[in-house]
Amino acid sequence: MGCKNRKKSLTLLTNNPSYQQKQGFTPILLALTANPYKFVERLNAFLTTFNLFTMNKTELIDAMASDAGITKAAAKKALESFLGNVEGSLKKGNRVSLVGFGSWSVSKRNAREGRNPSTGKTIQIAAKNVVKFKAGSDLASSVN
Template sequence: MNKTELIDAMAADAGITKAAAKKSLESFLGNVESSLKKGDRVSLVGFGSWSVSKRNAREGRNPSTGKTIQIAAKNVVKFKAGADLGKAVN
């Protein structure tokens, strides 16, 4: 399912226009993004939680040349599925 299909499904389920569903989805995504940028954790009980983790700098290899390269440190977003979501897909 892509973003457009999700908007269509949200509109149908909630009985709202696609424009309203798109605005709601973009608001949700924007709020999750801003919370993660601040270093906060976002948790939806039963569905899952997003958090930011720091990945340290490390050495890697260029697969085509085999040459050693330095990979910079960065922040990565992690998602952990909740119990209800885990049960739903199994």
Template sequence: MNKSELIDAMAASAGITKAAAKLALESFLESVEGTLQKGGRVSLVGFGSWSVSKRAAREGRNPQTGKTIKIAAKNVVKFKAGAELEGSVNKK
């Protein structure tokens, strides 16, 4: 499912216009992004949580040449699925 398909599904499920669904989705994404940029955590009980983790600088290898390269430190976004989401995906 891509973004436009998600907007269509949200609009149909909630009985709202596609424009309203698009605005709601974009507002949600901006809020999550803003919180993560500040180093915060977003948690939706039953669905999952997003957090930011720091990845240290390290050395790696260029697979084509085999030379050692330096990989810079960076922040990465992590998502951990909630129990209800995992349960619904693993139903038989």
């Protein structure tokens, strides 16, 4: 099936009111059939309105590369080095602190009793180490 046929069949399918009702289509999704660029524009506006954007590792690498004026490969190495050093330090039980940004630390969570939500039976939850992050004053004030 060619691109034109796929678009036509998608348009016919999504313009069907009973299909829209079954699938719970919203106007923002229907915009995709008419103009994919308009859909992306509307989706970005929607995500921005409700603060639903997230940054993944690849996007962070891209941003680091453009901000620092370096290649993406160099930015990836720098980020992986940073993450590896933080992880290694936390494994040793040390605390990592970046003044103004925040600090990572490891704390021990004791064994405890819990409940299985589906059966209601009491279960034993094993002790484990957990990583904690506390935002620094500069970071905390910048998001408020």
